[in-house]
Amino acid sequence: MIPPAFEYARPTSVDEAVRTLAEAGDEAKVLAGGQSLLPLLRLRLAFPELVVDVGRIPGLSGVREDGDTLVIGALTTHHDVIRDPLVGRYTGLLAAATRTVADPAVRHRGTLGGSLAHADPAGDLPAVALALDAELVAVGPQGRRTIAAREFFVDYLQTALRPDELLVEVRVPKRYGWGFHYEKFNRVAQAWAVVGVAALVRRDNGHIAEARIGLTNMGATPLRAAASEAALAGAPAAADAVARAAASAAEGTRPSSDPSGTPEYRAHLARVLTRRAVLAAAGGE
Amino acid sequence: MTRISVKVDGTTYEDEVEPRLLLVHYLRDRLGLTGTPVGCDTSNCGACTVDLDGETVKSCSVLAVQADGSAVTTIQGLAQGGEWHPLQKAFHERHALQCGYCTPGMIMAARDLLRENPVPTPDEVRHALEGNLCRCTGYQNIVRAVLAASGQEVAS
Numbered sequence: 001m002i003p004p005a006f007e008y009a010r011p012t013s014v015d016e017a018v019r020t021l022a023e024a025g026d027e028a029k030v031l032a033g034g035q036s037l038l039p040l041l042r043l044r045l046a047f048p049e050l051v052v053d054v055g056r057i058p059g060l061s062g063v064r065e066d067g068d069t070l071v072i073g074a075l076t077t078h079h080d081v082i083r084d085p086l087v088g089r090y091t092g093l094l095a096a097a098t099r100t101v102a103d104p105a106v107r108h109r110g111t112l113g114g115s116l117a118h119a120d121p122a123g124d125l126p127a128v129a130l131a132l133d134a135e136l137v138a139v140g141p142q143g144r145r146t147i148a149a150r151e152f153f154v155d156y157l158q159t160a161l162r163p164d165e166l167l168v169e170v171r172v173p174k175r176y177g178w179g180f181h182y183e184k185f186n187r188v189a190q191a192w193a194v195v196g197v198a199a200l201v202r203r204d205n206g207h208i209a210e211a212r213i214g215l216t217n218m219g220a221t222p223l224r225a226a227a228s229e230a231a232l233a234g235a236p237a238a239a240d241a242v243a244r245a246a247a248s249a250a251e252g253t254r255p256s257s258d259p260s261g262t263p264e265y266r267a268h269l270a271r272v273l274t275r276r277a278v279l280a281a282a283g284g285e
Numbered sequence: 286m287t288r289i290s291v292k293v294d295g296t297t298y299e300d301e302v303e304p305r306l307l308l309v310h311y312l313r314d315r316l317g318l319t320g321t322p323v324g325c326d327t328s329n330c331g332a333c334t335v336d337l338d339g340e341t342v343k344s345c346s347v348l349a350v351q352a353d354g355s356a357v358t359t360i361q362g363l364a365q366g367g368e369w370h371p372l373q374k375a376f377h378e379r380h381a382l383q384c385g386y387c388t389p390g391m392i393m394a395a396r397d398l399l400r401e402n403p404v405p406t407p408d409e410v411r412h413a414l415e416g417n418l419c420r421c422t423g424y425q426n427i428v429r430a431v432l433a434a435s436g437q438e439v440a441s
Contacts, residue, residue, distance in 0.1 A: 001326060008287055008304030008350055031351075038346045039328050041305070051304065055351060079340070103416025104397060105331060108340040109347065189415035190329070 003041035010053045014139050014166060017054050022141050022164040024050045030166060031055065032075055035102070035110035036118040060113075060168060063087055072170045074113025079104070081112055091172045093180035093200055097128045100182060103190040113167045116152070119159045119221070122192040124184065126153055127222035131198040131214030134172045140165035153221035178202050181280035183273045184216070187260065193217050194260045195269040197225075197249070199277035201237075208232045208242075208282055218253040218270055227251040228274055237282040246275035289353040293318065294362030302349045309333045309344035311352075312359060320361040320389055324418070331417035334390035335359045341397040343416070360389035363396070372396055372434045379439070381430035383421035390417050395431045404435050 011017040021028050029048035031037055032055055040046040054060070054075070061075040063084045070090050072081065081087055081098045088095055101107055101115070101124050115125040116136060129136075129149040136147045138161055152160050161167060184196040196216030202209045211232035213225040231245035255266035286301040293316060300315060312318045312335070324332030326345055333344045336358040344357075363370035372392045375381070382388045391414065398405055398413035405413065410431045411424070419427060433439045 002310070003305040003307070005303065005305055008348075010350075031348075034348065034351065035328070035346055038307075038348070042307075042326060042345070053348075053351065102328075103331070104413060105334055105341040105343045105394065105416050106328065106346070108337075109342055189412075 001042050001044065003038070004044060004047050006041075006048050007050045008053065009050060010056060012057060014057060014060070014168060017052055017057060017166050018139055018141055018164060020050075020052050021166065024052070024163075026163050028052050028163065030117065032114035032117075033077060033109040033111045034114075035106050036114060036120065036123075054166065061111075065174075066171070068174050070172045070174055072112055072172065074117075074167045074169055075111050076113075078102075078107035078110050078112065078115075082107070090174040090176075091132060093132065093182060093198060094125075094128055094172065096180060097124045097182035097184075097196075097198055100124055100184045100193075100196075106190075112170055116170065117159060117161060117167045119153050119157050120192075121153075121156060121219060121221055122217040124182065124193060124196055124198075124216055127196060127214035127216040128182065128198045129170065129214075130222045130224055131200055131212045132172050132175075133212070134170050136167055137169045137171060138162075138165040139168050144168075146171070156220040175200065179281040179283055181277045183277035183280070185269050185273055195255070195266050195273055197270065197273040197277040199274070199281040201232075201278060201281040203237055203282060206237055208235050208237050208278075211245075211278060211281075213249070213274060213278065215249070215253060215270055215274075218250065218255045218266060220254070220256075223253055225249040225251075225270070225274055228278075232278065239279060242278050242282065243275050246271050246278060249274035287350050287353075289350055291349070291352050291354075292356040294357070294359055300349075304348065304350050306349045307345055308335070308337075308342075308347040308349050308352050308357070311349035312344060312357070318359055318361055321359045322386055322389060324386065324390070329416075329418065330387070331390040331394060331414075332387050334393040334417065336393060336397070341393055358393075360392060363392070370396070372399075372431070375430040375434035376427070379426050379430035379433055381422065381426040382419075387417060387419045387421075391419065391427055395434070398431070399435055404437065405431070407432060 027049035227248035250267035324330035
């Protein structure tokens with residue numbers, strides 16, 4: 001379908017983008033790679049008066065190190081995240097999950113920042129950001145502020161970003177020696193996750209010292225499987241112990257019902273996929 | 286209206302376009318390059334895949350204004366000097382199409398794969414084509430054609 005008519009602005013700096021957003025109030029949408037926004041426009045699910053194309057603002061893509069933190073520009077495409085050596089070395093979970101996003105053509109255009117700002121709970125990367133304890137840096141008229149992933153995802157497709165703020169970078173703590181795995185259940189290759197589980201595991205002497213588990217599509221926002229994480233702390237890295245901990249993976253979740261599954265089915269998937277993801281991350285069978 | 290300059294299959298075009306105009310509609314309706322079809326219009330099928338500055342994109346998911354200053358290659362720009370591209374030949378020889386609707390997108394996606402991975406395994410071909418749907422053939426001959434175009438022996 002043909003999108004509804006809108007005005008178009010292509011700022012050349014973050015400051016100009018923020019000014020443009022501030023002047024437009026609630027009526028503007030930010031366009032980065034467009035792989036979430038353009039389908040919404042085409043299906044006439046969004047009617048912005050102004051589309052602010054930030055795709056060419058210099059300095060917003062690429063990955064760099066800042067001490068113990070990896071700083072990923074918001075405009076870094078999925079394609080580039082997957083291939084980035086620093087991402088591979090320090091936060092392999094992000095690369096592994098990004099590989100499962102959509103398909104190669106979408107990954108050429110879609111951006112990490114765009115995926116997080118779009119905040120679709122069925123998207124793979126919000127749950128990963130939550131599991132990684134990422135921080136999101138936004139720039140607004142008052143300057144920069146840093147938002148913890150835990151506070152960023154507010155509701156279905158809603159974030160803590162204000163209408164006049166632009167997400168500029170994603171900060172991820174470097175992790176050394178953690179196992180990771182993203183386990184995604186979907187119906188066809190490029191589809192959204194029915195449920196996905198992002199697992200990070202730190203092992204110590206055959207035991208799981210610490211586990212972090214992010215859940216995709218188990219509620220209106222990405223969630224942590226807090227009960228399973230607690231049960232895994234100090235547990236043996238063995239199939240039966242992991243299965244017992246994974247049995248509580250759906251606690252506190254509120255999955256939706258749609259043609260892909262009922263809430264009960266999604267809860268079942270969360271338990272099964274958590275077991276698989278944690279075992280894979282722990283290096284088990 | 287926004288002014289854009291886009292190079293498509295080697296020719297530079299300057300146009301005034303509405304910001305909402307999709308790249309695929311620009312190619313087809315403005316430039317008459319109907320070799321790139323509109324399939325699903327939902328980003329799923331990949332029929333409208335073209336190359337934008339050296340990377341495949343779904344041209345139903347890119348605004349024409351986003352292609353301003355860029356170079357686009359469509360299926361119609363692949364043949365050189367009257368000679369088909371090796372993928373075009375392979376699709377023809379391996380009967381990798383029935384209705385042909387998905388073929389432009391399949392070939393553009395396969396070309397993207399072979400640039401990065403000149404000798405892919407069958408499994409890698411299937412993964413690279415995950416964003417392209419064919420409703421006729423069941424994909425077997427498409428995968429064979431891509432492997433053949435990469436210079437590999439393929440059982441017929």
